[in-house]
Amino acid sequence: MVLAESTEDAEIVGREEELGALARFIDDIDRGPAGLILEGEAGVGKTTLWRAAMRMAETKGHRVLATSGAPTETTLAFAGLVDLLGTVLNEVLPRLPMPQRRAMEATLLLSESKRPPTGRVISAALLTALRELSTTGPVLVAIDDVQWLDTPTANALSFAIRRLRGDRVALVFAIRSGERAALSLDLMRTPFADRVSRMELRPLSFGALRRLLLTRTDLRLTRHLLRRIHDTSGGNPFFALELARALARGNTPPEPGEPLPVPADLRLLLSDSIAQLPSATRDALAVAALLARPSIEAISSATTGSADDLRPAFDANVIEVAEGAIRFVHPLIRSVVYAQMPAADRARWQRRLVDIVSDVEESAHHLALVSFVPDEAVAFRLESAGDHARRRGAPLAAAGLLEHALRLTPEDQANERARRSLAAADAWVDSGDRRRAAALCEDVRRTIRHGPLRADALQRLADKDNAQTVAQAIAYAEEALREAAGDHRREVDVLLRLATLRHFRTEWHAAVDCATKALRVAEAAGDLDATASALTALGMYETFLGVGDPARHYRRAIELEGQVAAQTASSGIFGDPYWAPQTMLSDWQRKNGELDEARLLLDRQYQRAVEAGDEASRMLLCVHLAELETTAGSFDLAQRWNDEAMALADETEAARRRGLVLSSIAALEAYRGNLQGAGELAQQARTIADAFGDELLVAKTRAIRCFAELTAERYDSALTELGPSIEHPVLSVLPIAGDGIEALIGAGRTAEARKPLDELARYSERTGLRMFRLLVLRCRGLLSAAGGDVEGAIETLEDAAVLSAEIPLPFERARTLLALGQVLRRGKQKRRAREALDEAQAGFARLGARRWSERAAAELSRIGGRGPMRWELTPTERRVAQLVAEGLTNKEVAGALMSSVRAVEANLTRIYAKLGVRSRTELAHVLGGMKTS
Ligand SMILES: Nc1ncnc2c1ncn2[C@@H]1O[C@H](COP(=O)(O)OP(=O)(O)OP(=O)(O)O)[C@@H](O)[C@H]1O
Ligand SMILES: [Mg+2]
Incomplete structure (x- = not known):
């Protein structure tokens, strides 16, 4: 052709x-x-x-x-x-x-x-x-x-x-x-x-249109006719060509002054030219307009005509052949053909296409559009097509087909209806419409009184993103559990969901309970996949309580996953790279100072998330990696992970997780000594955490602000920032506990420090995690020193220093040496104090922990026989000291001296060191004394 x-x-x-x-x-x-x-x-x-x-x-x-x-x-x-x-x-x-x-x-x-x-x-x-x-x-x-x-x-x-x-x-x-x-x-x-x-694209000029018509048509064009075509078509080349064709079909061109003998509307014009075609051709075109990929064979089978029926359409330049299929030369022609088709004809063709079209989904689509009364056979076929679409990752198409399946399922087939509703609900969740999904599950909950289908509906409704409140979700999950009895896979899924819900309510004992039950059920059924999921969950919740043996659970889960490696992405809620036993184990290892091992595991999971295009997991893994590098003292690397996490948070618009990333950035800024920035970022994260009722994140943001205040040696305000977390049985044993205890000691509330310290010590003993052992030793040393037992303090802090040399936690090591140096100085062991403080200062400086490095330097300068001497202050320092002693804030001082807050802070640090004072009040005293002397 x-x-x-x-x-x-x-x-x-x-x-x-x-x-x-x-x-x-x-x-x-x-x-x-x-x-x-x-x-x-x-x-x-x-x-x-x-x-x-x-x-x-x-x-x-x-x-x-x-x-x-x-x-x-x-x-x-x-x-x-x-x-x-x-x-x-x-x-x-x-x-x-x-x-x-x-x-x-x-x-x-x-x-x-x-x-x-x-x-x-x-x-x-x-x-x-x-x-x-x-x-x-x-x-x-x-x-x-x-x-x-x-x-x-x-x-x-x-x-x-x-x-x-x-x-x-x-x-x-x-x-x-x-x-x-x-x-x-x-x-x-x-x-x-x-x-x-x-x-x-603007309309063509008169000249261009003239050239177009000269090269593409046989019409004898007078200038007058050209002008008319240009006016009528408005310079639209397609319209102009169609006008010319229509005029060529007519016998006599119009006289000047006469209207064009063809419609002055493009669609009407196209309708006209299609109407000129033989009726068999028009039928063939109608079928072509209905097909996703019209082929001559499919068209002929549907019309029971021959391939020749299409020839007039080719000749009239209505269709052309492209890549084995035929196509309309212009989409407008297709829409005109489609619009012209009477509804009865369309239904007739579509009914035939159901059996002609080979694509399962397209065929089902035609079937759906011509089916109006419930019919189980039809519904079943649509359900299968929906399943087909879902398995190839087209949830929206799947949801559409499954909704049709549901519509066409006879009223009395309650189970079929429920099954299709749930399948559609899953497809809607995948395509982002949780509302419709929840409505479908609600229907099932209303109509099915007992059994696995009801359990499935309840389980979906218990997703905390679907339920109104966590309490409601828990109620659904508990009922689901009763309905799922005897079906191990369902039971495990529901139990693990319940555990997560408890976790969100910071009820870790209950969470551990649920996970333990899930583990028993999974093991009894010999289901490796489910066992691995249960072990992972159990380890995670046990870590909060400091009970059981999380590391062993994670390792076993990893082993089991290896055994089911055929399907790496395990099903259930722990299937994604973030909720994997490897991620949980890496966190454990980080707290145990096994940073290289932890990094290996996290990198692998990160890679998995990237490959799977799973950006939610990837973002969370970036946060973990940032935390790991912060612990390892590679602040620049940590920042890169944080930046990536933030970019991903912006991308996925997951507000809740954005809070997590903000807190991670805040923590890093605090370590670096940008205390004000850290405080502000933590506050932003806090606002988000409050909005979502995410108590863990609230605690984390409080801890960061506490650490920032502690860094600046403002102990009372550090405690205010920490708030009730220090009393919380579980939160008080998170790594933040060390800071809370140190703040209590710094604020002179040593008696109150004892209880959380004991708690922390027990947690550290139960878990054996080296990070906690170090924290406990350091806090004990500080507490002894505060109680006047310098000897005892030196001994304990020396133990801490030995332990800190064994584990790669550079920040914690420098902090330990700083504490040791301070007590050595008080114990008049000048040489050893200088050694410890020198190393602490160098350690902080290497990390880029500015404020801590300044603190160590200030301590250093206090050693040595030289007492505070006023003439050591430079003129600027002297000015700053006076203004501060007068009660101005750093910001006000900066304003008065046309300097920056940072510069004022730096001056002040040097002033404190030179004068051997530790606070603004002391500074005022010293300066007052100087004036009167
Ligand atoms: N600048 C041009 N020179 C020659 N022919 C042109 C020019 N512009 C358009 N045509 C002809 O006009 C007709 C319509 O053009 P085309 O299909 O590119 O339009 P379109 O803007 O893609 O329309 P639609 O929005 O309906 O897809 C075609 O036959 C094309 O060959
Ligand atoms: Mg086009």
């Missing part, structure tokens, strides 16, 4: 400027990601320029990945992705990490999969594919009619483009004016937004 006037290589008229801009755009891909959006009314020539861009890129040897959105009612999930990657798949697949490769194969139906791909793994796979391809040369991603691109592809692409950095990937989108496409908005919000431009 010969293509009448293929538009592919027809000359482009009147777009010199636009083509120049396109050429520059293509030339520029080498310099990193960029985007171009072609915009304009229907038929103005967007597709034409879009194709030109692709040709230019191909000529330069660039790789082009292309797809066009289609305005069909059956838009197949990931149809766009299939187009984009179709030609490069063989090259790309082997270069994807395993989880991405597997997901990609399932999504593109190259292989079967049992479970739906998790997280944004498809999106991550697309990103990897683009990056990999761009390593060998620039890549152009060209999408026409982006407003009709299927949603899953658009989402995946949106994910990928927001993460392009230096990659040589350019995007060119065409979009009809007035249409909206989230993807093109996303393109303008990418990090390379300054390299994204829009090109608005």
